Amino acid sequence: MRNPFSSAPASGTAPDANAVRNDPASDLLLHAISSADTTKSSDSKPEFTTARIDEELARAGSPNAAEGQPEYKLYKRRFIGLAALCLMNIVVSWGWLTYAPVVTITTQFYGLGSETPVNWLSTVVLWAYVVATPLVLYLLHHYPLRPTLILSLFLLLLGSWLRYASTHTHSFPLLMAGQILLGLSQPFVLSSPPYYSSLHFSPTGRISATALASLSNPIGAALAQLINPFLATKASHIPNMTLIISIITTIASISVLLVPSRPPTPPSASAAVEKHPFQDSWHHIRHNPQFWVIAVMFWIYLGLFNACSTILAQLLQPAGYTADEAGITGAILIVVGLVASAVVSPIVDRTHAFVPFMRSVIPVVAASYIALVPVIEVGKEKAGLPGVMVVAAVMGGSSFSLLPVALELVSEVTWPVGAEWGSCILWVGGQVVGAVLIIGLDAMRGVGEGGDVGKGDGDRNEHGRVKGMRWASVLMAILAAVAVVGIIGLKKVKGRVGVDLVAR
Structure with a gap:
């Protein structure tokens, strides 16, 4: 070769x-x-x-080059590690949104005055993610992937079983402690796919591998939206629901013990280049304007998706949709997104048309959030269930297709800095934006409905009706529309793909 x-x-x-x-x-x-x-x-x-x-x-050459053997090699065991990352992402996300689809009966089970504390169960995971990210970045840069994921496994299992313990005492603080531990485990899993694909996959397989592992995270969210309302139809079912999810989490997460670290022979020329020192990498990132253009757009759209996933039922129920219909809508959003990403990722993998794809898809993402406003405004009677499902399908298909492409484009833009840098910064920023949005959107509950927003009993206004979140949907639409401006700053780059193409 x-x-x-x-x-x-x-x-x-x-x-x-x-x-x-x-x-x-x-x-x-x-x-x-x-x-x-x-x-x-x-x-x-x-x-x-x-x-x-x-x-x-010399660093770019493989160990076998001197012997005249093929310089780059792909190992079948890379798929075992990829499957383990997929399972971890599923259960981590399922844990994050365990109580969001059953917010009303969770409020009743723990004897809370309103649904706001239950929303904090999702928000606290996002803040814990932020706290843990610097450690995750340091460990991924200096140590092999497997021991880093084992630490994540420990936090995930401890948090899951603490949550189950809280159901025996009806202790909301203990439940919150378990959620925090789940949040601390999340960045280890979410930030790993681009890093893993850069170590184990060829240039024509990296986006697909990143997409498969990263988008397994929303599969967990879809399972939570679809299954949890059926596992817990009343407050007394909360303990059994939590137990079932804890058992599934334990069985699935043990698979991280099978994740391989760096392969003996690199899969491509760019993977053979040694990573640069920690401080030098941060300096390169800090002075890279193209990276920050992508990062800001990613933060906004990921934050919007996290917020929308968390409060979807609360957005739709005041408009006349049932909890089951809201759960099905959330599942459609995610399933259509996964299918769209499965179609798009291999195409972008082979064409490397990162920038043209993002320029065409980002306006579609924004349009879906804008379309959500009239659907909520007119309610189920006029929009019907098909109306909200179409909006959810477009939102999911465009958002999920965009995510792995953006993660891989950042790796191109920042190369030869390790892929874990861009991944960690993009994910943590999106989590911060999502947490802030959830808090802000929850505070807008009942705004514009007349009367005093502060009056009433919990989540019902002074007239006894469920407080709507119409203006919350308007705010999301505005943010989505503003972020579209970022596509002007996208530019084609020659990063690791350029080196790998010449190497073929």
Whole structure:
């Protein structure tokens, strides 16, 4: 196989720097060295020497290159690790939204005065995610993936069984403690897919692998929306529902013990390049405007999705939809999204049309949030169940297709910085925005319905009607529309894909 950093066939040794100066892959590698070696002072210039270039070229070769063997290799066991990441993402997300679809009877079971504390069960997971992310980033950068995921396993199991223990004492603080532990385990799992796919998959399989693992997280949310209302139809069913979910979580999460760490031989040229030091990576990210354009859009749309998933039943029920119909709508949003992503991801994997795809899909995401406003405004009598389901299908299909493409584009934009950097920053920002939105949207309950919003009993207004969230949907639509402006700043980049294509 041809060495990607040489204009001559691979001969078992790294090519001399002077022999590759006109090679396009070498230009990309030199650009990577330049980006990563820039010191903290913005006025300083990176120093290049022949020895430094030769060192990076040598790092890009595989252990078998000197023996004349194929330089890059794919291992079948990568699919075992991918399946384990999928299962972990499912149960982590299911745990996050355990009580959101059954908010009313959860309020009754724990003797709460309103549904707001139950909404905090979802919000606290997002804040715990933020707290744990710096540790996750450090561990993924310095240590193999498996021990990092084992720590996540411990937090997840402890949190799950604490929640079940709370059902025996009707202790809401204990339930909250379990949710916090679940939240601390989440960033280990959510931030891993781009990092894992960059280590184990080829350039034509990375987006699909990232999509499969990352979008398993919404599968957990779909299961929560669809199954939990049937597991708990009244307050006395909350303990059994929590027990069933805890057992499933325990069985599925043990699979992380099968996740392989770095493969013996890298799958591609870009995967063979050694990661840059921790502080240098942050400096490169901090001074990368293209990264921040993508990040801000990702934060807004992920935050909107998290908030909408959490309060979906509370958005729809005042408009005349039942809890079961709201759960089915949430499941449609997620199932259609998964199907759309399964179709789109392999196409983008092979065409690498990251930017054109994002420019075309982001306006569709915004349009779906805008369309949700009139559906809630006119209610079930006029919009009907098909109306809200169509909006949910469009929202899910566009949002889910966008997520893995954005994660992979960030890896391209920031390469040769490790993929865990972009993934961690994107996810944690989305969680912060989601948490803030859930708090803000909950505070808007009953706004614009006449009378004093503060009056009434819990979640009902002074007239005895369930407080609606009409203006909450309007705020989400405004944020979604404003974020579309970011597509102007998207630019095509030549990152690790450029190197990998030359290497073929």
